[in-house]
Each structure stands twice: as structure tokens, then as C-alpha cells.
Amino acid sequence: MSGCENHWNKAMQMHGFKNEPAKFGAFKGVSAGRRTWSFRRHVKNIGFVFLWMGFFIIFDEFMVSVFDAVNLRNISRPARSSWPKEDRNASGEVEKPAVKMYDRLLHMASTALTEKEFKQESSSFWEKPQRQASLWKPCADKKVPTGSGKLGNSRGDNGYILVSANGGLNQQRVAICNAVAVASLLNATLILPRFLYSNVWKDPSQFGHIYQEKYFIKTLEGDVNIVKELPPHLRSLDFEAIGSQITDADIAKEAKPVDYISGVLPILKRNGIVHFLGFGNRLGFDPVPFNLQRLRCKCNFHALKFIPKIQRAGSLLVKRIRKYDASQNILDKQLLGNFLPAPPLGRHDIAKGRSKYLALHLRFEEDMVAYSRCEFGGGKDERKELQAYREVHFPLLMERLKKTKYVSPAELRKLGRCPLTPEEAALVLAGLSFKRDTFIYLAGSDIYGGMSRMRPLTGLYPNLVTKETLLTPSELSPFRNFSSQLAALDFIVCATADVFAMTDSGSQLSSLVSGFRTYYGGEHAPTLRPGKKRLAAILSWNATIRWKTFEYKVKKLIEEGQIAQVRRFGRSIYRQPRCPECMCRSPSLSQFMPARNSY
Ligand SMILES: *[C@@H]1O[C@H](CO)[C@@H](O)[C@H](O)[C@H]1NC(C)=O
Ligand SMILES: *[C@@H]1O[C@H](CO)[C@@H](O)[C@H](O)[C@H]1NC(C)=O
Ligand SMILES: *[C@@H]1O[C@H](CO)[C@@H](O)[C@H](O)[C@H]1NC(C)=O
Ligand SMILES: *[C@@H]1O[C@H](CO)[C@@H](O)[C@H](O)[C@H]1NC(C)=O
Numbered sequence: 001m002s003g004c005e006n007h008w009n010k011a012m013q014m015h016g017f018k019n020e021p022a023k024f025g026a027f028k029g030v031s032a033g034r035r036t037w038s039f040r041r042h043v044k045n046i047g048f049v050f051l052w053m054g055f056f057i058i059f060d061e062f063m064v065s066v067f068d069a070v071n072l073r074n075i076s077r078p079a080r081s082s083w084p085k086e087d088r089n090a091s092g093e094v095e096k097p098a099v100k101m102y103d104r105l106l107h108m109a110s111t112a113l114t115e116k117e118f119k120q121e122s123s124s125f126w127e128k129p130q131r132q133a134s135l136w137k138p139c140a141d142k143k144v145p146t147g148s149g150k151l152g153n154s155r156g157d158n159g160y161i162l163v164s165a166n167g168g169l170n171q172q173r174v175a176i177c178n179a180v181a182v183a184s185l186l187n188a189t190l191i192l193p194r195f196l197y198s199n200v201w202k203d204p205s206q207f208g209h210i211y212q213e214k215y216f217i218k219t220l221e222g223d224v225n226i227v228k229e230l231p232p233h234l235r236s237l238d239f240e241a242i243g244s245q246i247t248d249a250d251i252a253k254e255a256k257p258v259d260y261i262s263g264v265l266p267i268l269k270r271n272g273i274v275h276f277l278g279f280g281n282r283l284g285f286d287p288v289p290f291n292l293q294r295l296r297c298k299c300n301f302h303a304l305k306f307i308p309k310i311q312r313a314g315s316l317l318v319k320r321i322r323k324y325d326a327s328q329n330i331l332d333k334q335l336l337g338n339f340l341p342a343p344p345l346g347r348h349d350i351a352k353g354r355s356k357y358l359a360l361h362l363r364f365e366e367d368m369v370a371y372s373r374c375e376f377g378g379g380k381d382e383r384k385e386l387q388a389y390r391e392v393h394f395p396l397l398m399e400r401l402k403k404t405k406y407v408s409p410a411e412l413r414k415l416g417r418c419p420l421t422p423e424e425a426a427l428v429l430a431g432l433s434f435k436r437d438t439f440i441y442l443a444g445s446d447i448y449g450g451m452s453r454m455r456p457l458t459g460l461y462p463n464l465v466t467k468e469t470l471l472t473p474s475e476l477s478p479f480r481n482f483s484s485q486l487a488a489l490d491f492i493v494c495a496t497a498d499v500f501a502m503t504d505s506g507s508q509l510s511s512l513v514s515g516f517r518t519y520y521g522g523e524h525a526p527t528l529r530p531g532k533k534r535l536a537a538i539l540s541w542n543a544t545i546r547w548k549t550f551e552y553k554v555k556k557l558i559e560e561g562q563i564a565q566v567r568r569f570g571r572s573i574y575r576q577p578r579c580p581e582c583m584c585r586s587p588s589l590s591q592f593m594p595a596r597n598s599y
Helices: 002-027 032-076 103-116 131-135 169-185 213-219 257-263 265-271 290-303 308-322 330-336 349-353 366-372 379-393 395-403 409-414 422-431 451-460 473-479 483-495 508-521 532-539 547-561
Strands: 136-138 160-165 189-191 225-227 245-247 273-278 357-361 439-443 499-502 583-585
Touching: 103 422, 103 451, 103 547, 131 136, 136 508, 160 169, 169 189, 169 225, 169 257, 169 290, 169 483, 169 508, 213 225, 213 290, 257 265, 265 273, 290 508, 308 330, 308 439, 308 473, 308 483, 330 483, 330 508, 357 422, 357 483, 357 508, 366 379, 379 395, 409 532, 422 451, 422 499, 422 532, 422 547, 439 483, 473 483, 483 508, 499 508, 532 547
Parallel strands: 160 189, 160 273, 189 225, 245 273, 357 439, 357 499
Antiparallel strands: 136 583
8 A cells, every 4th residue: 555655646746847837938928818728828827737637647546556556566475495385285385475564664664674685785673783892702601609698519419300391492492401500509419401391382392302412411521410319229219108209389480599598408308219209490590609500591591502403404404504514603514513514724715605594583472462462453363363262271360361351462562562563573574674685594483373463474485484394394394293303403503693583572482582692693693572561552653654764663672682791680691701700801891881781
């Protein structure tokens, strides 16, 4: 529609400019005596003007329709190599129509991208704006000098700690590192963490199917004692019966270290073992002694290395999307080990051959969408479908809602509670001036609504790839039934991306990936993190906002989210490792920096 409007306005302006001088010029100095003739001429002139206008309008409409046809083609047919199938059901080719909320903005975005197609300049968001980010270096693996409150050589004499972590890959990762910290705190020996089988993730993978066991044990040697198995005398015990089983109901969320010392240590000492069942989010972030924080960071950023099978597939993905075979920076090395060789000498040829890519994590799966209680432009069908989903999957939520005040979907949107749709993500990327040919790696899968939802995104950005389109079926099949291992591949490709764009800062994958990029990426790993509330405010002007204004506002929004901040009190160090416990600031430069909270 906007395209139409723009063209129409332009056409009107053009007719105006062209015709007005002619029209008035023709009548200048015409004498009153020749009024009849003049009147005839006037009529003729007007007729002529109308004819021209008619012609322009028809021409204009023709151009607009050509434009639309081009857009439509782009929107309905993504590049073959990319986003797949799905909406073709067994009987044939039927595709559901695209669900869109911002027709006008999409059209403007499409026009803007077409205009930029032939320009040289690329989006400034490929680079991180803060050079100061490079002042912080990874150093959680450095030994702490003695005398600064060291915990002592924990030999693990107080007993064994067994952890059965729940959730998916990324929740497990957090649970593992918190367990390492707790084991160290209690001078306990940690058994290699176990993963609970969940009906959501349906993945029987254990620690050794994802992470290198020996490397993990060796890296943390001296900090905490870790063994692979329970000693024989404890294997046959019924932990629950002897009171050694501790579930999430027994420990406060984000418990303090003293809670472990007062509540858990006595059981450990008495029974020689404690079993944490679940263990999600059970250790608070502040205040926690310096060394425990450092240990957490060391665990997350240094001790957990993916097994070669995952590194190999990850490096295949990265090579194919970059079209380049060598490693690029320390992030590659950390995540892919030796599967990406060091680049040949003379680094300048790197930039030429390889493709940059942006990784996008869209958290728009059905569970998320239904849980939010927002509306996404799908009308009555969507409302019914999501309501049904909630009733089946979130009975507790439904109960709670009955007791609380009703908040309308529009209100929720205003509050920034609605997950971003693929369409909204596309508009943000277009607002940041990422070009149409940008390679986008889409993490995760199962976008709610499938193709009908993806089409606005693939229409603007046809070079969209996923692990399914980059790997052959036989390369992918060893991972097929293992959602955590698949998630590990996403983790790798997102963390090593030139730009990582998240749509939900509450997501574990997004936050752990962004933490990884902060820790190892220096100034080369920008993360785009749109605040949902402010974006909702910008988008509420969708009917009238000019594209330039939209661009300006979106750029501003993202820039503000990119300020290199020091971790604030209570924030996760996995997500924001920029703090003295995890990273070291270059001392020579620090004296020139203002002593404020953001650098
Ligand atoms: C395919 O989709 C169309 C419309 O979406 C529907 O009418 C038809 O029944 C579907 N066929 C099968 C075999 O599911
Ligand atoms: C752990 O061991 C260290 C040194 O061996 C000791 O100082 C500390 O008090 C112990 N902590 C607990 C909770 O046992
Ligand atoms: C995945 O699981 C399905 C059944 O759940 C099974 O039929 C299939 O063979 C498995 N595939 C692989 C590669 O293990
Ligand atoms: C788009 O603009 C219309 C008209 O101002 C508004 O009613 C609607 O809420 C906007 N859409 C969103 C999702 O903000």
C-alpha cells in the first residue's frame, strides 16, 4: 500500500510541477475579447491535462503492479537452497497465505532494500560500535593470586554431589556450572552431571554425548574434584530414602551460598552424598565470593567443549555459510577446536573470499506464542488455536489467569510482552539497512504458522539458511533424534556469526550465545538485541511512520542495546561476563576511562 501511496504522491507532484507553469503560462496576457476562443482553448487544455494525467496514472499503476509482482514473487518464493517445504501437505502444493501485520511497512522495507541493492555501502551494524569492548579480555582460567580469599585446595573430602539437570542444552549448561560452584563451595566431589530425560526435549543424550568429559575434568582440576562415576559403595543407595535427595522445591530459587552451607552441607557430611534433582536456577548471582564466580565463568567459557562429532558438523555449517575454510578468530577456535584450521599467512585475503553472515534466533515457537497470550494478526483462527494450545499445555497458567485481572492482547503488546514475529524481525533488519542478499542463518525451528509466517521474512531476505538446508540428510541424520545436539549446532553457528540477532533476551540460547560473544569476541562480535517494549511503540506507528523515521528509530534502539556494559548486580555472569571475576580489563588504558558503569 505504501508503495502505492508513494508512487501516487510522486506522480501527483510531478504532474503538478509539469503542468502548472504550462497551464498558467498559456493564459498570461490573454485579452478579454477573445474569451470564447480562449474558453475553447481552455477546455481543450484541460482535456489535454486530463489525458496526460490519465496516462500518468495508468503508467504509474502499471509500474506499481510490476513492483508488486516483483515483491510478491520474492515474498512467495524464497531461494531454493533455503527455507524448506512444510506447507505442502500430502495432497499437493497448497500453501497458506502469508500472515502479515505490517503490510505498509513491509512494502516500504522492500522498496528501501531494492534501492540499496546497487549501492556499495553495507550496514554499519556488521561492526561493533564500542571499541572499548576490546579492553576486556577473557581471563576466567587464570589462577587467582593467593591471599585474595582463595577457597583452598578443595579435595572434595566432604562427600559426593550428584546432579541430574533438567531442561534443554542451555539450561543444562547453567545447571552444570552452578553445580561445579556448589561442589567447590562445599568441598565436595562432583560426579559428572547427568541429564534428565524430558518429554519436551525428548533427548536421551548424556554429558558425554555433548561435551568432552576428560577435558572438563582436567580443566577444572585443582578447583573442584570431579569423577565420572559414583563409587561402588554408594551406587545401590536409595537417595530419597536416606534423605539425600534434594529437589528444586527444597532450595530457594537463586539461593545464597550460606543456604547451601546451612541446609545442604550437614546432609552431605552425614550421608556422604547429596543428589540434586532438577537443579534449575538454584544458585544466586550476588553476593557470591569472587572465586566462586570465577569458577562459574571458567566452567562455562573454558571447561565445556563440544565433542568432536558436534564440532565437525558445526565446522561444516560454518564453512558452508562463510564459503571459507579457515578459522577467523578465537571464537572459532573455542567452539570448533581444530576442525577449522588456522588461516594461511597474510590475513587480508580472508575478507575477500568469504561471506559474512547474520545468525538470527527467532523465539517464535508455538509454546512461546501461546504462552504470551498476544495476538499476531492471524484473526479468529489464530485466537482459537492458541487458546486450545494453552488449555492443553498450560493448565496452571489458565488457573492463574482466572484469578488475575484481564490484560488485553493490545495491552500486552504495548508492555513489550509479545514474542517478535518473523515479520517484525525482518522489519528490524531492514531498518538496520541489512541488504537483501544478506546471508541469514536461522537458529531453532518450528516457527509457529510455518511458511505463512516466514514469508514476510524470506520475502525481504531470500538467502535464509538453516542447519537442515546446509547439511545433507546423511550429515544431519546422526543428530536427528537428539534435540540437544541439534541445539549445540545452533549454538556454534550463532556464536561464530558475524552478527547475532536475538528477538528474546529471556531465551537461554540467546543469552548464553551473547555471553560467549562478549567473552571471546572482543569488538568483533556484535549482538543485536531489540527491546520489545520500545519496538512495540515504534511499530504502533506502522500506519503513518515514514521509512526514514522508522530506520532512525530502530537504529537508535539497537545502538542503545549495544553499549558495552559492565555486569550489573544480580545479573547472570553467563550472559554478561564483562566483570572482574570473568574478564580482565586492560590496566594501561583503564586509567583514561571514566569511572562509570558503562564504558
Ligand atoms: C491440504 O491443504 C488444504 C488447504 O490447506 C486442505 O483443504 C486439504 O484437505 C489438505 N490435504 C491433506 C491431504 O491434508
Ligand atoms: C573447604 O576446605 C577449605 C580448605 O581445605 C576450608 O578452609 C573450608 O572451610 C572448607 N569449607 C567447607 C564448607 O567445608
Ligand atoms: C529416530 O527415532 C525414530 C523413532 O522415534 C526412529 O524410527 C529413527 O530410526 C531414529 N533415527 C535415527 C537416525 O536414529
Ligand atoms: C498498526 O497501526 C494501526 C493504526 O495506527 C494500529 O491500530 C495498530 O495497533 C498497529 N499495529 C501494531 C501491531 O502496533
